[in-house]
Amino acid sequence: MLYFAGIDIGSLCTKSLILNEDDAIIGTSIKRSGAAYRGAGEDALNAALKDANLKSEDLNYIISTGYGRSRIPIADEQITEITCHARGSSFIFPEARAVIDIGGQDSKVIEINSKGRVLKFVMNDKCAAGTGRFLEVMAGSLDIDLEQMSELAKQSKKEVQISSMCTVFAESEVISLFAGGTEKAEIASGIYRAIARRVTGLASHIVSGKKVTMTGGVAKSKGMVWALSKKLKTELLVADDPQIIGALGAALIAKTKFNNL
Amino acid sequence: MKQRALNQCMKVSGDPYGYLKEWKGNNNKKIISCFAMNIPEEIIHAAGLLPVIAWRSNESVSIGHSHVASFNCGLTRSFIDDVLKEKLNFLDGVVINRMCLQAQGIPFILEQNTKWANIIYMSLPALYGSDCIRDFFKSELDRLIIAMEKCSGNKITTGKIVNSIEIYNHNRKLLSDIYEIRRKNIGIISAREMLSIVHSSMIMPKEENNKLLLEVIEELNLKVAEGNHKSGIPVVIYGSLCQTPHPELLDLIENTGMVVVDDDIFIGSRYFVNSLDISDDPIESMANRYLSHIPPCPTKGDYKSNWSTYISDIMNKNKAKAVITLMIRYCPPHMCAYPDDQINFEKKGIPEIMLEVEHEIISLEQVRTRLQSFVETIGGI
Amino acid sequence: MSEYKLNRLETTKLIGNIVDKHWASLRHAKENGEKVAWCSGPVFAFPYAMDMKCHFMAGYSAYAGGRGAAQQLLEIAEEDGELIDACSYHKLHMGMAAAMRKNIPVRKDVILPLPDLLISGRLCPEMSHYAEGLYRKMGVRVTGVDVPPPHQKSEIKYFEKYVERQIRESLIPALEEVCGKPFNYDRLTEILIVLKETAMLRNECWEYLKLKPSPWTLWDYGVSIAPVFYLMGSPEAVPYYKKLKAELADRAAKKIAALEPEKSRVYWDGWLPWAFLGKFSRIMCKLGMVPLVGRYPWEFFPHPETIDTEGDPVASFVKQVYSNGGQAKDNMPSLNLPVIQNWVEDYKIDGLIMFSSKSCRMWNLGHNDFIAAIERQNGIPGVVIEGDMVDTRMNSFAQIETRLEALAEMIEARKE
Ligand SMILES: Nc1ncnc2c1ncn2[C@@H]1O[C@H](COP(=O)(O)OP(=O)(O)OP(=O)(O)O)[C@@H](O)[C@H]1O
Ligand code: SF4
Numbered sequence A: 001m002l003y004f005a006g007i008d009i010g011s012l013c014t015k016s017l018i019l020n021e022d023d024a025i026i027g028t029s030i031k032r033s034g035a036a037y038r039g040a041g042e043d044a045l046n047a048a049l050k051d052a053n054l055k056s057e058d059l060n061y062i063i064s065t066g067y068g069r070s071r072i073p074i075a076d077e078q079i080t081e082i083t084c085h086a087r088g089s090s091f092i093f094p095e096a097r098a099v100i101d102i103g104g105q106d107s108k109v110i111e112i113n114s115k116g117r118v119l120k121f122v123m124n125d126k127c128a129a130g131t132g133r134f135l136e137v138m139a140g141s142l143d144i145d146l147e148q149m150s151e152l153a154k155q156s157k158k159e160v161q162i163s164s165m166c167t168v169f170a171e172s173e174v175i176s177l178f179a180g181g182t183e184k185a186e187i188a189s190g191i192y193r194a195i196a197r198r199v200t201g202l203a204s205h206i207v208s209g210k211k212v213t214m215t216g217g218v219a220k221s222k223g224m225v226w227a228l229s230k231k232l233k234t235e236l237l238v239a240d241d242p243q244i245i246g247a248l249g250a251a252l253i254a255k256t257k258f259n260n261l
Numbered sequence B: 001m002k003q004r005a006l007n008q009c010m011k012v013s014g015d016p017y018g019y020l021k022e023w024k025g026n027n028n029k030k031i032i033s034c035f036a037m038n039i040p041e042e043i044i045h046a047a048g049l050l051p052v053i054a055w056r057s058n059e060s061v062s063i064g065h066s067h068v069a070s071f072n073c074g075l076t077r078s079f080i081d082d083v084l085k086e087k088l089n090f091l092d093g094v095v096i097n098r099m100c101l102q103a104q105g106i107p108f109i110l111e112q113n114t115k116w117a118n119i120i121y122m123s124l125p126a127l128y129g130s131d132c133i134r135d136f137f138k139s140e141l142d143r144l145i146i147a148m149e150k151c152s153g154n155k156i157t158t159g160k161i162v163n164s165i166e167i168y169n170h171n172r173k174l175l176s177d178i179y180e181i182r183r184k185n186i187g188i189i190s191a192r193e194m195l196s197i198v199h200s201s202m203i204m205p206k207e208e209n210n211k212l213l214l215e216v217i218e219e220l221n222l223k224v225a226e227g228n229h230k231s232g233i234p235v236v237i238y239g240s241l242c243q244t245p246h247p248e249l250l251d252l253i254e255n256t257g258m259v260v261v262d263d264d265i266f267i268g269s270r271y272f273v274n275s276l277d278i279s280d281d282p283i284e285s286m287a288n289r290y291l292s293h294i295p296p297c298p299t300k301g302d303y304k305s306n307w308s309t310y311i312s313d314i315m316n317k318n319k320a321k322a323v324i325t326l327m328i329r330y331c332p333p334h335m336c337a338y339p340d341d342q343i344n345f346e347k348k349g350i351p352e353i354m355l356e357v358e359h360e361i362i363s364l365e366q367v368r369t370r371l372q373s374f375v376e377t378i379g380g381i
Numbered sequence C: 001m002s003e004y005k006l007n008r009l010e011t012t013k014l015i016g017n018i019v020d021k022h023w024a025s026l027r028h029a030k031e032n033g034e035k036v037a038w039c040s041g042p043v044f045a046f047p048y049a050m051d052m053k054c055h056f057m058a059g060y061s062a063y064a065g066g067r068g069a070a071q072q073l074l075e076i077a078e079e080d081g082e083l084i085d086a087c088s089y090h091k092l093h094m095g096m097a098a099a100m101r102k103n104i105p106v107r108k109d110v111i112l113p114l115p116d117l118l119i120s121g122r123l124c125p126e127m128s129h130y131a132e133g134l135y136r137k138m139g140v141r142v143t144g145v146d147v148p149p150p151h152q153k154s155e156i157k158y159f160e161k162y163v164e165r166q167i168r169e170s171l172i173p174a175l176e177e178v179c180g181k182p183f184n185y186d187r188l189t190e191i192l193i194v195l196k197e198t199a200m201l202r203n204e205c206w207e208y209l210k211l212k213p214s215p216w217t218l219w220d221y222g223v224s225i226a227p228v229f230y231l232m233g234s235p236e237a238v239p240y241y242k243k244l245k246a247e248l249a250d251r252a253a254k255k256i257a258a259l260e261p262e263k264s265r266v267y268w269d270g271w272l273p274w275a276f277l278g279k280f281s282r283i284m285c286k287l288g289m290v291p292l293v294g295r296y297p298w299e300f301f302p303h304p305e306t307i308d309t310e311g312d313p314v315a316s317f318v319k320q321v322y323s324n325g326g327q328a329k330d331n332m333p334s335l336n337l338p339v340i341q342n343w344v345e346d347y348k349i350d351g352l353i354m355f356s357s358k359s360c361r362m363w364n365l366g367h368n369d370f371i372a373a374i375e376r377q378n379g380i381p382g383v384v385i386e387g388d389m390v391d392t393r394m395n396s397f398a399q400i401e402t403r404l405e406a407l408a409e410m411i412e413a414r415k416e
């Protein structure tokens, strides 16, 4: 049996995935990246190997991706996460023609063809607004965790506006809303809608009229998926574990590369 | 491999203030800074002054913050910052054209904070077309002539202007020759090196720069004979009005599988693409150049020509495969112009990516990812 | 509950209808067989003279902002490729055009008919781009008038001649061609006559702002600008200001203040925050702070007594824009500083608010230098607040509130 690994060293989390030659996913792991990228990559790979009951010698080809992709020497090759998210998404949802990846530090919108090739992409790399980091800061200022925030948002009855785009501004806005007596639930849903607006600005000309999948850690948040699909006026396809899609794409590309060697 | 002349360009470009201070010490001439595009330098030169192009230093802005808000372009913020830090005391004045709102606001800050005797504000017409516009352009040059005569104490004659034009035209010719060498020998010179060559011309007296460029050409010809150039996907970069992209950004482009074959950036071909006719009416020649629509400029109201068309012509000339837009962060004229250009590139099927050029370098990592993905997209992984 | 009480004027309640009527007549112009122009910069009097219905760039932005439609239009523009940090006025128009082109449902009252002629008074590059954008996207015919702001007194007359010549040689011929009739100089004179009368009344109202306490505020004047600007020459203009003046006289006699008690009097620099006048008003009321004067709202024909209604109307109009103060002239800080310093005395100003708009760089360079120079001469404090005139995403009211509170404290401290 041949085995392939994808390691996605993101700015916040490192994801690793092992694929066998029949395209079955046999091991995964997700860990915080932390400051020392290198260690994180290796740790995640080892955890995934353990999950798959394999040793690193069993791997035939490894591709690294994500911001830390160049910092992991055992990888045979590096590919950007844009290409990897595209490929991974297409594998799970062959009908998808656009991918919205919201990770910790930026958001990306990718147009793909039926083979999972990238046709076009846009990226918000200017500020934290519209990213997982933004969500975390906002949840922090409400003193709740991300799961709770998702739950809370569902109970919201009124629409409050969080208008600032900058994390610092938005944080002070959230605090002053809260101090002014607005319910946490309403603020939570306001935060999701603010991110959805931001991402829509980036995404709408790419996603319009297409089947869209959402990937990245933020896609785990039901509140976010709900707000975004409402704003985009389209249902979003979300994999069981959307956060691992980049690593999956990397492993799939590893297999292709290996077969072409 | 011999590259004394190229190294000299890099040195001047790397420390323009140092170069100018030393030059002034040796030459006892007045130096006038031009802010930034489209200033008719030949007139300043004809007065026996040294015109140089305003330069943003690589330092991050500190004192300047309290005079220019963060949502203004890096050149404006950094220029004011350098003025306040007294790094520009070697200048004898500045000529500012009202090309954008930032440039409009600068004279006031200078008047409030410096003792410069010569803060010259020009209002070159922002439109094309009628005789009225042309006449106004010429009367603005007349005003500049008077101001420069006053500043230098020298009379500016037609003969002197023609002489300056000849020297400047020679410089333009040499720069375009260097571009031609690169065009024929892709990768022979890096984008970073090319930037420093053009930049040296914006800083040094043209007479000296002309000699230096001749040497650069010799060196390049030797290098051509040696072979061994970088290869990659041929791309054209454009934009970057008034200021330089960080050299690191250019390196990044050329380290991710692309090679810059031509450009339309200010510290690049925009500076020299337009030669002047030699005639006994030099002011008319300058009007012809200014009103020629070439290169297209988003600071002027130009309803007819289209920047993206001009860029795709440059691409065709160079057989380039893709274009990289360099957008100066918070440059409003370019921000407003870009959407239409982007649509046009897409319509023409030209792969395009826009990179923002910040004053302070932040996270080249993200830019690397974008560039690599861009290459993967063109290359079809 | 605030300890301060805001007394609203009755007259300003009438303005909504007058403005609505203007925009409605513009919306229905084509049905009525009328020609339409869009205009930026100060030259819309010329299409009016040709009986065209005319939009005005900043006026439309204020209108759309006031209707609460700005955010949606901005987002539509961004989805169409516009960049977030570009001029919001430019983007509002691109948003409107995109909504029309793509049939995106938005409030009907913010969609205007495409113009037969787009007049771009070029004060800044963004104004050119708004015209170029519409030219490229919608094929609208454009004529530009370059309106450079003078930097020194010596330039004023010289620029005035330049603008006058462009109007005669480019604008008027374009209008004649589009309308298929000769330019109506008599109508232009009529408009100037009405403008003169309106602006003279308005100047009398300005005098009331000097009273302490003041019976009205800069915000009240802000909503009353249209009759001395893009509604110039309209039949409602003079009656509106007559009414306003009478109400102010009545208040002055009864010693009714706009805000009771009036704790501090402030100068406001930069654009008025059109979409947020109410919000700013609430924040400032809480602090007992009354805005009274500002350089932007004073652009509009500050010396109407000099309007020459006998001579050549073209020259007379351009003179108002240059020699006798006005839009083009007042964008230059060096010419403004002495004017503001005098206002501080005349209007008994206690503090300065410099509103620095993030998407328009017109007013924001050197704001701190203004404060420093005025503080040196007049001894009053000032703050810079950053935000935008229509884009809510660029405003942090929590932060703005803090800065205004700090200003109030500084003013207090100086009084002690
Ligand atoms: N259940 C959840 N609900 C909401 N957000 C979540 C959840 N789980 C993870 N996240 C968010 O996902 C983000 C991390 O996602 P991901 O691993 O895709 O990012 P990354 O790849 O490290 O970042 P980038 O792609 O920007 O470099 C974190 O910001 C985290 O807050
Ligand atoms: S870079 Fe743009 S904003 Fe800055 S001075 Fe030049 S034209 Fe103006």
Ligand code: SF4
Binding pocket: C087, C088, C089, C090, C123, C124, C125, C126, C127, C359, C360, C361, C362
């Ligand atoms: S940038 Fe400012 S002055 Fe220029 S059009 Fe926009 S709002 Fe008007």
Ligand SMILES: [Mg+2]
Binding pocket: A010, A011, A066, A081, A103, A104, A216, A246
């Ligand atoms: Mg990621």
